[in-house]
Amino acid sequence: MDIQRSFLNPTMFDLVSDVNFIEMMPNMHSTDCIGRPQDLTSIHGLDISTPRSNDFCTLSSAATSPVITVSSGTGKPKRKRVISTVQRQAANVRERKRMFSLNEAFDRLRRKVPTFAYEKRLSRIETLRLAIVYIDFMTEILQEN
DNA sequence: TAGGCCATCTGGTCCT
């Protein structure tokens, strides 16, 4: 059977030999099998809603950010933006939020790919690689029908 | 203890 052979594909077999759709186990979402937090807001005490002690994003004063033109060796001037501490802290907050949403997306993807129930939480790179393999596998199944 | 993974900070570049 081709489908069965596909499951024995070495790549797939490395990652998935006991298909477990996490979708069927909604309780798995709060913590993974080794107890690491799945709720990303609790990872490392991450709380993007509250600024850090060194964040000044709550300050109302917005400093200006002059642009300095730096002459490069090739002749073409390069724009170098100099930002204030307040703007830097605000940018840090935005970056944290951005990474948070990125991790949320990874978390959603993690729940879509089959994994061992007892396996530790997939890393981001493992999640991407397994998703690729999984999509390939599903595509193969569809093409056989 | 080394290596992997991740969060965070930071500066540069692109885009609106």
Next chain:
DNA sequence: AGGACCAGATGGCCTA
């Protein structure tokens, strides 16, 4: 001008 995106650096945590 400023936000979004990206990549490099750094430090902490965890596991083999």
